[in-house]
Amino acid sequence: MLKLKFEELALINISQIKLYYNSKKENFGNIFIEDLISDLEKLKIFPNLGSVYVEDVRKLIFNKNYNIYYIVTEKEIIIIKLINSKQDI
Numbered sequence: 001m002l003k004l005k006f007e008e009l010a011l012i013n014i015s016q017i018k019l020y021y022n023s024k025k026e027n028f029g030n031i032f033i034e035d036l037i038s039d040l041e042k043l044k045i046f047p048n049l050g051s052v053y054v055e056d057v058r059k060l061i062f063n064k065n066y067n068i069y070y071i072v073t074e075k076e077i078i079i080i081k082l083i084n085s086k087q088d089i
Contacts, residue, residue: 061085
């Protein structure tokens with residue numbers, strides 16, 4: 001099974017999303033993170049789950065509103081960023 005590695009931008013994105021959801025409803029950001037972890041565990045098992053976005057970058061739709069951009073190597077899955085699908089990349 002491949003390991004996950006997060007780029008700094010992805011960690012910033014995740015932190016901002018969590019803060020946003022927690023500001024809307026108590027503990028909602030934590031639930032978002034739990035759901036994200038669950039989907040990322042599936043990605044570790046099925047690394048080609050997402051569609052090819054450009055060259056080696058793949059895109060996985062998460063929670064209907066977010067896109068996870070990532071690269072698969074021999075040893076790991078590198079999470080590049082996670083953004084709302086309505087935002088420009």
